[in-house]
Amino acid sequence: xxxxxxxxxxxxxxxxxxxxxxxxxxxxxxxxxxxxxxxxxxxxxxxxxxx
Amino acid sequence: xxxxxxxxxxxxxxxxxxxxxxxxxxxxxxxxxxxxxxxxxxxxxxxxxxxxxxxxxxxxxxxxxxxxxxxxxxxxxxxxxxxxxxxxxxxxxxxxxxxxxxxxxxxxxxxxxxxxxxxxxxxxxxxxxxxxxxxxxxxxxxxxxxxxxxxxxxxxxxxxxxxxxxxxxxxxxxxxxxxxxxxxxxxxxxxxxxxxxxxxxxxxxxxxxxxxxxxxxxxxxxx
Numbered sequence: 001x002x003x004x005x006x007x008x009x010x011x012x013x014x015x016x017x018x019x020x021x022x023x024x025x026x027x028x029x030x031x032x033x034x035x036x037x038x039x040x041x042x043x044x045x046x047x048x049x050x051x
Numbered sequence: 052x053x054x055x056x057x058x059x060x061x062x063x064x065x066x067x068x069x070x071x072x073x074x075x076x077x078x079x080x081x082x083x084x085x086x087x088x089x090x091x092x093x094x095x096x097x098x099x100x101x102x103x104x105x106x107x108x109x110x111x112x113x114x115x116x117x118x119x120x121x122x123x124x125x126x127x128x129x130x131x132x133x134x135x136x137x138x139x140x141x142x143x144x145x146x147x148x149x150x151x152x153x154x155x156x157x158x159x160x161x162x163x164x165x166x167x168x169x170x171x172x173x174x175x176x177x178x179x180x181x182x183x184x185x186x187x188x189x190x191x192x193x194x195x196x197x198x199x200x201x202x203x204x205x206x207x208x209x210x211x212x213x214x215x216x217x218x219x220x221x222x223x224x225x226x227x228x229x230x231x232x233x234x235x236x237x238x239x240x241x242x243x244x245x246x247x248x249x250x251x252x253x254x255x256x257x258x259x260x261x262x263x264x265x266x267x268x269x270x271x272x273x274x
Contacts, residue, residue: 003175005147011179011186012126015119018190022231026223033232040127047130051146 005048009041016041072110079106090210104206107199108230111192116234118189124242125181134270135250137261141270153178193231200227 001009016037023031055062076097083105084094100106124138129147133139151158155178159168166177176183198218204226205215221227250267254260261269 002147003172004178007175007179008126008129008182011182015122015186015189022222022228026228027225030228030232033235040123040130044126044130047146 001048009044009048012041012044075109076101076106079109104199104202108196108203111196111199112230112234115189115192115196115231116238118185118192119235120238120242122182122185122189123239125185132270133246133250135268136246136270137249137259138246139271196230197222197227200230 016034019037020031020034023029023034080095080097080100083100083103087094095103128139130145131139132142132145134142147153150156154160154163155167155174156170164177166173168174201216201218201221204221204224208215216224249260252260253263253265255263
């Protein structure tokens with residue numbers, strides 16, 4: 001994986017993680033949008049791995 | 052005059068931002084003072100209101116979601132496409148694309164930015180510079196929103212005879228997540244709507260639209 005891709009995955013990963021953290025320490029329903037954001041993160045990873 | 056013509060978009064949006072921000076602060080000041088008087092407290096000056104957590108939260112809760120929207124759209128359009136949309140790459144073009152497509156390294160043109168021509172961390176940083184700046188502004192705005200909303204939350208707690216909470220405790224409160232999600236959902240809906248509507252609808256002359264006569268299934272073409 002290139003450094004460029006690592007930067008994109010990491011930055012977005014931080015946003016997904018912070019949202020998920022909100023669902024863990026706060027209202028659990030926030031895990032739903034966190035999961036939604038994580039879908040794109042997984043798509044990014046899978047697509048990048050395939051290419 | 053040439054400067055104004057060449058920078059019309061940025062200048063217009065800066066101007067309309069300032070107009071709206073001034074209007075928001077004036078009506079916000081009015082509403083805030085009405086509530087102060089209703090609660091038997093003293094009205095505050097306009098200058099004091101501009102520095103208040105009430106104004107800060109009202110502004111920052113919207114800011115953070117706007118930066119997130121742009122960040123997410125830039126990221127999602129790398130790996131996802133919408134056939135027929137003016138806002139999408141063509142199906143099959145998903146991914147970070149080759150150096151040749153992106154005109155970097157030895158494929159860079161003569162007038163390419165210097166960091167597009169080099170290798171290593173500088174090019175990696177420049178390749179993600181939009182994302183990095185958007186993420187920093189988003190996270191900064193979100194952090195500032197949490198701080199201003201926390202102060203406002205504690206003011207209300209004290210007014211109602213309840214104990215103030217720490218900032219970390221506030222981050223787990225429904226109050227913070229309600230205002231955050233309230234803004235996020237509208238941004239995501241607007242983005243999704245724009246992706247789909249640009250498949251079937253046109254705006255003559257706008258680069259945000261396909262040419263009026265472009266077929267519905269033609270992707271990513273703009274004026």
